[in-house]
Amino acid sequence: MKHFIVFLLFFNSTISSAALLLRQYKAKPKLVLMLVVDQFRADFLIRLEKKFLPAGTAQNPGGFNYLISQGAYYPLAEYKVLAAMTCPGHAMIMTGAYPAVIGIPLNEWYDRNLKRSIRCVEDDIQNVSPRRLTSSTVGDELKFISKNSKVISVAIKDRSAVMLGGHQADYAFWFGSSGWETSPYYASQVPSWVKNLNDQIIDQKLKNKNKIEVKSILASPLGIEWTMQLALNALENEKLGNDESTDILAMSFSSHDMAGHKYGPFSSEVEAITLAEDREISKMLKVLKKKFGSLDDIVVILTGDHGIPPTVEHSKSSRLASGKIDSLDFYKKVATRLNNKFGKPSAEWIRASHALNYYINPEALSDRKAPKELVEQEIKNEALLLEGVFDVFTSSEFSKGLSIPTFFKNHILNQYNLVLSGDVVIVPQPFFMGKDENTVTHVTGYSYDRYVPVVIFGKNVKPGVYPQSVEIVDLAATLSFILRQLPPAKSSGRILSEIF
Numbered sequence: 001m002k003h004f005i006v007f008l009l010f011f012n013s014t015i016s017s018a019a020l021l022l023r024q025y026k027a028k029p030k031l032v033l034m035l036v037v038d039q040f041r042a043d044f045l046i047r048l049e050k051k052f053l054p055a056g057t058a059q060n061p062g063g064f065n066y067l068i069s070q071g072a073y074y075p076l077a078e079y080k081v082l083a084a085m086t087c088p089g090h091a092m093i094m095t096g097a098y099p100a101v102i103g104i105p106l107n108e109w110y111d112r113n114l115k116r117s118i119r120c121v122e123d124d125i126q127n128v129s130p131r132r133l134t135s136s137t138v139g140d141e142l143k144f145i146s147k148n149s150k151v152i153s154v155a156i157k158d159r160s161a162v163m164l165g166g167h168q169a170d171y172a173f174w175f176g177s178s179g180w181e182t183s184p185y186y187a188s189q190v191p192s193w194v195k196n197l198n199d200q201i202i203d204q205k206l207k208n209k210n211k212i213e214v215k216s217i218l219a220s221p222l223g224i225e226w227t228m229q230l231a232l233n234a235l236e237n238e239k240l241g242n243d244e245s246t247d248i249l250a251m252s253f254s255s256h257d258m259a260g261h262k263y264g265p266f267s268s269e270v271e272a273i274t275l276a277e278d279r280e281i282s283k284m285l286k287v288l289k290k291k292f293g294s295l296d297d298i299v300v301i302l303t304g305d306h307g308i309p310p311t312v313e314h315s316k317s318s319r320l321a322s323g324k325i326d327s328l329d330f331y332k333k334v335a336t337r338l339n340n341k342f343g344k345p346s347a348e349w350i351r352a353s354h355a356l357n358y359y360i361n362p363e364a365l366s367d368r369k370a371p372k373e374l375v376e377q378e379i380k381n382e383a384l385l386l387e388g389v390f391d392v393f394t395s396s397e398f399s400k401g402l403s404i405p406t407f408f409k410n411h412i413l414n415q416y417n418l419v420l421s422g423d424v425v426i427v428p429q430p431f432f433m434g435k436d437e438n439t440v441t442h443v444t445g446y447s448y449d450r451y452v453p454v455v456i457f458g459k460n461v462k463p464g465v466y467p468q469s470v471e472i473v474d475l476a477a478t479l480s481f482i483l484r485q486l487p488p489a490k491s492s493g494r495i496l497s498e499i500f
């Protein structure tokens, strides 16, 4: 009998800690605040912990430290992809699906039908839109079941705002040549409150500034402040969270990435930006506390879209091999090799390259009657001679399931798309990267690029540090559970049941 009672007690407590009561489950938040820091490698929250505002209290919340102490904190959440970057990263957060299946394999790619390179949010008719994204998002699914819900997204980069907003966003705002803007996909013009903000910003800071000067202002703490200023104005003017229908306010801090590419993750410039994010997040939490009386009615998710390696100089001075793979130089080597083997075609052999994806020119193939598979193999063999190359795979190998680098097999399956990705893909060694206009860039699946933190804060969420392995694709399923709605169409993540 004694054993039986012990058993009952144990059984009972297991159930109550593993399941939400129906009345808890039914209490939906009034507002979801999605905070993405662009290029937020997992160690920022750890490294700068002592420099952030103190955690504070629910009455007077700090920024990052408040969220990690009061939310479910996963220090190491994973983008299981081969090349972590902004557009697929933001799309993964809101779709819960991998780049290979959602039409967004990279930031930019060569469109074989259009015969030119395109940006992920490019739209011939509406300038900028999410039309290439082939899954619904958390916001889209929310709108299906809750017509009065609003979804608004903000980021200096258009691709971040667009992917966070999804197809049904009321507005996505990004920073263009005339300040904050949107595209005809969302509205014929920005609302008057955005116009007013633009007037202020331009009057005070951007008047008579050239493009380069504007870019460096955006890549400073001011870029963070302006992003938050727009979000706070959206909260107020679009009356977010004011009724029973849940609204989503999603924002991404692009300045972090813009400065990171120039100065590297360990620079004082990026540190200053991270501290600005901390202060601005605290400011937002205080506004929300004042607006709702408490933070009980909101859910906050904090994460990043990808990480970044140290600069080449930093790695080298730390005695790690590092360097850049120069695609233009590689084109020349490939041309010499292929011309020798197949003869010189009337057009170039390689049409474009994006994030170490190389696209073969079909006209060169037909001109020289060269079989694509053989040409791919020749390019691969040339690539394997480059310094800093770990492995190379081709589209023919991929279709046959052959010779995929086993270390990254799942990462490749999650990202590579036969229609949209390149014919030959170089996988660099750690700390090597493609050469472009940036000082440092992130196009790999190594830990520094693919691990970011995740924090989920909400009334029903048990605070704590969670050692479980978590993937970014799990966020959409978990948020869908919180919002009592279907996960996005292509969502394949798990509900993070341990946090409830």
Ligand SMILES: [Zn+2]
Residues within 6 Å of the ligand: 039, 086, 257, 261, 442
């Ligand atoms: Zn970036």
